[in-house]
Amino acid sequence: MERTVVLITGCSSGIGRHLALRLASDPSRSFKVYATLRDLRAQGPLWEEARARGCPPDSLETLQLDVRDSDSVAAARAHVTEGRVDVLVCNAGRGLLGPLEAHAAGAVSSVLDVNVAGTVRTLQAFLPDMKRRRSGRVLVTGSMGGLMGLPFNAVYCASKFALEGLCESLAVLLPPFGIHVSLIECGPVRTAFQDKLEGGPGGVLDCTDAQTRHLFSLYQRHCEQVFREAAQDPEEVTEVFLTALRAPRPALRYFSTERFLPLARLRLEDPSGCSYVAAMQRAVFADEPAEAGAEAGSPELGAPPAAPQ
Numbered sequence: 618m619e620r621t622v623v624l625i626t627g628c629s630s631g632i633g634r635h636l637a638l639r640l641a642s643d644p645s646r647s648f649k650v651y652a653t654l655r656d657l658r659a660q661g662p663l664w665e666e667a668r669a670r671g672c673p674p675d676s677l678e679t680l681q682l683d684v685r686d687s688d689s690v691a692a693a694r695a696h697v698t699e700g701r702v703d704v705l706v707c708n709a710g711r712g713l714l715g716p717l718e719a720h721a722a723g724a725v726s727s728v729l730d731v732n733v734a735g736t737v738r739t740l741q742a743f744l745p746d747m748k749r750r751r752s753g754r755v756l757v758t759g760s761m762g763g764l765m766g767l768p769f770n771a772v773y774c775a776s777k778f779a780l781e782g783l784c785e786s787l788a789v790l791l792p793p794f795g796i797h798v799s800l801i802e803c804g805p806v807r808t809a810f811q812d813k814l815e816g817g818p819g820g821v822l823d824c825t826d827a828q829t830r831h832l833f834s835l836y837q838r839h840c841e842q843v844f845r846e847a848a849q850d851p852e853e854v855t856e857v858f859l860t861a862l863r864a865p866r867p868a869l870r871y872f873s874t875e876r877f878l879p880l881a882r883l884r885l886e887d888p889s890g891c892s893y894v895a896a897m898q899r900a901v902f903a904d905e906p907a908e909a910g911a912e913a914g915s916p917e918l919g920a921p922p923a924a925p926q
Contacts, residue, residue: 618647618716620646620647620648620649621647621649621703621704622647622648622649622651622697622701622702622703622704623640623648623649623650623651623694623702623703623704623862624650624651624653624680624697624701624704624705624706624743625651625652625653625704625706625708626649626653626682626684626706626708626709626735626739626852627636627653627654627655627684627708627709627710627758628652628653628654628700629654629655629656629659630662630664630808631653631661631806631808631851632708632758632803632806632854632855632858632908633706633708633709633758634635634652634666634851634859635851635852635854636671636708636855637652637663637677637705638651638663638666638667638672638796639855639856640676640678640858640859641667641669641670641672642652642658642670642671642672642676643672643675646673646676647678648674648697649675649678649699650676650677650678651677651678651679651680651693651696651702651781652678652696653679653680653681653682653693653708654679654680654682655682655683655684656681656682657679657681660679661870662804663679664679676873677778680693680697681693681755681828683732683743683895684709684731684735684736684737684738684739684904685730685731685734685738685846686718687736687738687741687742690738690739690742691742694742694743701750701765702743702746702747702752702753703752703753703754703819704753704755704756704862705739705740705743705747705753705754705755705920706738706754706756706757706758706858707736707739707740707755707756707758708757708758709731709736709739710731710732710758710776711727711728711731711732712770712772712773713725713770713772713792714729714769714773715769715822715833716769716822716829716833717767717770717772718824718825719822719824719825719902720772722725724783725772728772729772729775729776731776731780732773732776732780733776733779733780733783736783737783737880739861740755740787744791744796747794747795747796747804748796749796750789750795751794751795752796753794753795753797753798754796754797754799754861754862754867755784755787755791755797755798755799756782756799756800756804756858756861757780757782757798757799757800757801758800758801759780759784759800759801759802759803759809760777760802760803760804760871760873761786761803761877761881762774763778763780763781763802764781764802764881764884765877765897766852766880766897767825767897768832768836768897768901768902769830769833769836769917770871774926781800784798784799784800785869786847788869797867798869798872799861799867799868799869799871800869800870800871801854801857801861801871801873802870802872802873803849803854803873803874804847804848804849804873804874804876804877805843805844805847805848805849806848806849806850806851806854806873806889807844807850807851808847808851822874827865830860832863832902835901835903836902837903839900847874847876849873849874854873855874857872858872869884879909880896880897883896884917885925902903
């Protein structure tokens with residue numbers, strides 16, 4: 618039986634690592650997984666978990682791949698011994714949290730380079746062969762932060778909004794080639810993602826004003842509450858990837874949780890944005906007085922997502 622060849626970026630931790638292990642250990646033994654990492658020195662935990670799960674020795678390989686470097690992406694593609702990738706999972710990503718003025722220019726560039734340009738580089742490397750073979754699946758780790766703006770996540774949300782446009786455009790174009798593109802829209806997930814924020818949590822807060830620092834403290838408190846109440850385990854999220862991977866006619870978007878969909882719908886129901894902005898302000902900064910008239914007509918909604926995966 619010919620196995621499905623899957624290449625996943627960003628497998629040093631989090632969703633990427635869990636997905637690689639889930640596929641490599643699948644009882645059907647129908648997947649060959651290439652788990653890629655920017656730094657192969659970080660592959661130890663992946664192999665430890667693979668042994669613990671009893672992954673067949675030929676079901677999993679690791680490759681060095683840095684999405685910031687086109688030559689690195691091309692080299693990883695050349696090391697796929699089957700000569701093809703059936704399923705490409707663009708998962709590598711970075712976060713950036715804090716007041717916009719507190720972010721160093723290098724941190725902003727790094728997040729956009731990894732999250733947006735890095736995804737483009739990866740797609741540029743693998744799409745031509747999929748188009749020639751007229752077959753392929755592309756799964757991209759999206760975020761509720763790509764469907765709604767979140768305070769203190771301006772650059773991260775900008776990068777995820779960009780992925781929405783990128784993937785939606787390709788989803789229209791590629792079906793005649795037998796290629797389907799799907800976004801897996803994640804809310805907060807219990808991974809090390811928050812520990813790897815570019816520039817640290819909040820950046821350099823000393824350069825911001827006192828009110829902004831106060832609002833950031835309210836946002837951090839909000840994040841802690843949302844993570845306690847709504848954060849998902851990576852194993853739960855990987856099952857959504859499998860649903861998309863196995864669907865005969867894949868949708869463009871799959872959601873790991875429906876908790877935040879009312880807020881996403883609100884953006885569409887009121888194109889002016891006023892209802893969404895008022896609802897988000899009220900939910901996150903509940904201790905702060907809203908601007909006069911800002912809440913008029915805005916419905917009661919559940920808590921918005923914290924800084925998501």
